[in-house]
Amino acid sequence: MNITNNTMYNKDLIIKYNKYYGQAYMIKNFVIITLVSLAFIIYMVIEKQWAYAGLLLGILVIYYILTLGMQKLTTARMLKRSSLVENPILQTYVFTDIDILVTNVKSYTITYDQIVKAIKAKDFYILNTNDRKTYIIDYNGFQSNDDLIELEQFFIENLNIKVSKKKK
Numbered sequence: 001m002n003i004t005n006n007t008m009y010n011k012d013l014i015i016k017y018n019k020y021y022g023q024a025y026m027i028k029n030f031v032i033i034t035l036v037s038l039a040f041i042i043y044m045v046i047e048k049q050w051a052y053a054g055l056l057l058g059i060l061v062i063y064y065i066l067t068l069g070m071q072k073l074t075t076a077r078m079l080k081r082s083s084l085v086e087n088p089i090l091q092t093y094v095f096t097d098i099d100i101l102v103t104n105v106k107s108y109t110i111t112y113d114q115i116v117k118a119i120k121a122k123d124f125y126i127l128n129t130n131d132r133k134t135y136i137i138d139y140n141g142f143q144s145n146d147d148l149i150e151l152e153q154f155f156i157e158n159l160n161i162k163v164s165k166k167k168k
Contacts, residue, residue: 001096001151001154002094002095003095003142003150004092004093004094004142004143005092005093005094005137005142005147006090006092007093007141008088008089008090008091008141009084009088009090009091009104010085010088010089011079011082011085013084013124013138014075014078014079014082015075015079016124017124017126017136018071018074018075020122020123020126022071022075025067025071026067030063030064030067033063037059037060041053041056041057044056090104091103091104092104093135093137093141095151098111098112099111100112102135110135114129114131115127115128116128116129116130118155123138123140124137125137
């Protein structure tokens with residue numbers, strides 16, 4: 001196997017990455033908080049404590065709005081601080097049967113046993129390594145769709161890495 005991917009680390013990739021994690025956060029945290037709150041709201045309605053039920057519902061709405069606002073502020077702050085906005089970097093990944101050659105300003109190799117998690121998002125793969133580094137592999141960076149399919153099959157079959165399919 002010799003699959004090449006060219007991922008441009010720029011403003012658009014930062015926005016897509018933050019959007020992915022913002023949505024994942026909302027799904028994980030807001031759903032749980034909403035379910036617990038709804039249980040209390042239903043209890044309060046049964047007990048005819050309308051004011052408390054309304055207050056809890058209002059707090060839930062405010063929490064949702066504040067969470068969205070914080071995500072927007074975090075993305076804006078990240079874009080302001082990132083050098084990738086003004087100076088995008090093209091990172092090239094060459095996937096072989098043995099390892100991954102990563103090239104940007106310098107070149108280095110990642111072995112597959114260093115990868116602890118692979119996530120398949122809507123627009124990119126996220127690879128996390130045991131040294132806490134994150135690599136984003138944009139689907140648009142593959143030369144063909146067949147390369148993308150072959151790489152995913154390699155992840156699933158040969159590495160025992162579960163490719164999580166996250167919704168957008």
